[in-house]
Amino acid sequence: MEKEIKTFTVSIYTENNIGLLNRISAIFQRRHINIESLNSSVSEIKGVYRFTIIVNVTEIQIKKIIGQIDKQIEVIKAYYHNEDDTVYQESCLFKIKSSLLFDDRQIQNIIKDSNARIVTVNKEFFVLEKSGRRKEIDGLYNKLNEYGILQFVRSGAVAITKKPMNISEILSDFKN
Amino acid sequence: MSKQKKISGSEAVVKCLIAEGVEIIYGYPGGAIMPVYDELHKYEDKIHHVLTRHEQGATHSAQGFARISGKVGVAIATSGPGATNLVTGLADAQIDSTPMVCITGQVASHLLGSDAFQETDIVGISTPVTKWNHQVTKASDIPKVLAKAFYIAKSGRPGPVLIDITKDAQFEMFDFNYSKVTGIRSYKPVPKLETTSLNLAADLINNASKPLIVWGQGVILSEAEKEFQAFVEKTGIPAAWTIMGVSAIPTSHPLNVGMVGMHGNYAPNMLTNECDLLIAIGMRFDDRVTGNLDKYAKQAKVIHFEIDQAEINKNVKADVPVHGDAKESLTKILPLLKSRKHDKWLNNFKELYKIEYDSVIKDDLFPTKDGLTMGEVIKEINNYAKGNAAVVTDVGQHQMIACRYAKFNKSRSNITSGGLGTMGFALPAAIGAKMACPEREVVAVIGDGGYQMTIQELGTIFQSKVPVKIVVLNNSFLGMVRQWQQLFFEKRYASTELVNPDFTAIARAYYIKSKKVSKRDELASAVEEMIRSKESFFLEVVIEKEDNVFPMIPSGAAVSDIRLK
Numbered sequence: 001m002e003k004e005i006k007t008f009t010v011s012i013y014t015e016n017n018i019g020l021l022n023r024i025s026a027i028f029q030r031r032h033i034n035i036e037s038l039n040s041s042v043s044e045i046k047g048v049y050r051f052t053i054i055v056n057v058t059e060i061q062i063k064k065i066i067g068q069i070d071k072q073i074e075v076i077k078a079y080y081h082n083e084d085d086t087v088y089q090e091s092c093l094f095k096i097k098s099s100l101l102f103d104d105r106q107i108q109n110i111i112k113d114s115n116a117r118i119v120t121v122n123k124e125f126f127v128l129e130k131s132g133r134r135k136e137i138d139g140l141y142n143k144l145n146e147y148g149i150l151q152f153v154r155s156g157a158v159a160i161t162k163k164p165m166n167i168s169e170i171l172s173d174f175k176n
Numbered sequence: 177m178s179k180q181k182k183i184s185g186s187e188a189v190v191k192c193l194i195a196e197g198v199e200i201i202y203g204y205p206g207g208a209i210m211p212v213y214d215e216l217h218k219y220e221d222k223i224h225h226v227l228t229r230h231e232q233g234a235t236h237s238a239q240g241f242a243r244i245s246g247k248v249g250v251a252i253a254t255s256g257p258g259a260t261n262l263v264t265g266l267a268d269a270q271i272d273s274t275p276m277v278c279i280t281g282q283v284a285s286h287l288l289g290s291d292a293f294q295e296t297d298i299v300g301i302s303t304p305v306t307k308w309n310h311q312v313t314k315a316s317d318i319p320k321v322l323a324k325a326f327y328i329a330k331s332g333r334p335g336p337v338l339i340d341i342t343k344d345a346q347f348e349m350f351d352f353n354y355s356k357v358t359g360i361r362s363y364k365p366v367p368k369l370e371t372t373s374l375n376l377a378a379d380l381i382n383n384a385s386k387p388l389i390v391w392g393q394g395v396i397l398s399e400a401e402k403e404f405q406a407f408v409e410k411t412g413i414p415a416a417w418t419i420m421g422v423s424a425i426p427t428s429h430p431l432n433v434g435m436v437g438m439h440g441n442y443a444p445n446m447l448t449n450e451c452d453l454l455i456a457i458g459m460r461f462d463d464r465v466t467g468n469l470d471k472y473a474k475q476a477k478v479i480h481f482e483i484d485q486a487e488i489n490k491n492v493k494a495d496v497p498v499h500g501d502a503k504e505s506l507t508k509i510l511p512l513l514k515s516r517k518h519d520k521w522l523n524n525f526k527e528l529y530k531i532e533y534d535s536v537i538k539d540d541l542f543p544t545k546d547g548l549t550m551g552e553v554i555k556e557i558n559n560y561a562k563g564n565a566a567v568v569t570d571v572g573q574h575q576m577i578a579c580r581y582a583k584f585n586k587s588r589s590n591i592t593s594g595g596l597g598t599m600g601f602a603l604p605a606a607i608g609a610k611m612a613c614p615e616r617e618v619v620a621v622i623g624d625g626g627y628q629m630t631i632q633e634l635g636t637i638f639q640s641k642v643p644v645k646i647v648v649l650n651n652s653f654l655g656m657v658r659q660w661q662q663l664f665f666e667k668r669y670a671s672t673e674l675v676n677p678d679f680t681a682i683a684r685a686y687y688i689k690s691k692k693v694s695k696r697d698e699l700a701s702a703v704e705e706m707i708r709s710k711e712s713f714f715l716e717v718v719i720e721k722e723d724n725v726f727p728m729i730p731s732g733a734a735v736s737d738i739r740l741k
Binding site: 017022023071 | 299300303304307308309310311328359360361362363364484485486487488489490
């Protein structure tokens, strides 16, 4: 089981420091592991930042990687999770010719069915936004691609774990 | 509150070093670090700056200083090439857990990213080889960043830290205020020890019938030598060492069964695959220690005393991990242990030692052939230094022989480049070691290859009057590579033969007393003269050209497949 390649979500709580991204990504790089997606943002705690990284590796590998990330000075705590342990979302934008909306009414149904949202419309093009799991976004992409997509971009995944992370406890531990 | 006087960032750097108790630093000046050098000149009564001949030499000197003293070594360099020349030393210190702070100058902050003269992204470059690094662009950040640097370098599992300071930050005036760092909220240097793991470990130790201890540098880094010796003596368990751990207990200790690993002793390697309990203390199961992991101690339960969580289960799965500082763990486990003896098991080690002695050691130490061996040189050093010298080695055959045969009475006496295998380490490291402990005899044992990688540091020895003893074991080959070529590449000696200069003439050019020996009957008196010398002394010993180091675990083989010839 531990030797099977699976998708893991890595959540890293950190201090804000220039260069920390480099330090973390180097740990994947030296093991020749490709990062599927990476997102960095503020977290629920003021002054604490959060990286969400998706990688396809074995559980043996991810345990060792987490150990090496966790010991970096400015990392407060690093965790890894299976897909089932997290609620995660990606976000994407499509730029599509506006004329298509009128030339082919089917596209309107696709938009309605997909729960995508029109962000802006003008004479030349409209921009569609969609959040969801990778599969849903891929599905929408495939449908729209038949009509022609002018531009497409997808964000890295952001994930929330089902279990608590106890970062506040770790930080208050330090004060005692 | 006392009225503060504004000082420059560069003066603050020097004041921070003084506040951290730094007395000696190693370095090389240049454009982007000149303001700091100007202050070092003013404070030269408080901090002794040693001008090395290359920035790499400065890092290795700082490492030698740190390894023998346990204090943080400090190296300083300019931006660009000065900074990149530190990288090998940083990597060496990182993999061998050596506390070191490197300070580099950087171009002024408004020039960052513009490919300015001698600009290099040293923070980016050094990230994978530092425990922590940071760029300072404001003078007011200097005190807290340097305080943090020293704290990180020496706490927990020690390591190197690099601080890059832009030139404008060095010139900027600010109100100086220094306080030491005692904690960082995202960093827990010493984990909380779990009593459960100690109980489980004690239970295994008390019930084992063929236990083996393998200890590493962690024992020395946590200053647990006494506790470790008490542990060994109470449990009566044979104890073997990695090359980073040797000298934590005396070589002559009856339970010291020698070195593990590729060129280690026969008995501890063979019996690693026979023991029923392997107790690893402050070591990280490096591949040079374990050989093929799939065939390493599979029959044994494993207890791993280790401070760094990332090392636990990294290479060898621990049945009982004891995550903590070695000194604390050993102190707390001792009362839980039974006093035992393992005479029959220990006898197995003695029997295998006899085999190794007859087929390897006898010929190394008491050769009958004409050519001199590296082993007999180490034997003579033992005779005259009586096990009290710190032996500083480089990398290769001479290193393995020195580690195998050198006698040590005191901890922190074996200074070598272990994990990184840095040729050129020994000469500058010996300078640092001697300056940190002037009362100790420091003998650098170096091969003719590695010696020429940092040979320019003879200039430092001469200028700074450092009375180190230098022994070059000259076999006119890159001996270890040649040995592999002989054994595994059908004797195709690709680029391993060295046409060497007159080494004694080079030493003489630096006004260092020197001697060359090529005959056995000259060896003892030459070593005696070297050890007795109050000044630095260079001794070249011409060694049999194609000698090999045995025993040997071929790369990828099991520890128990160790070859005696």
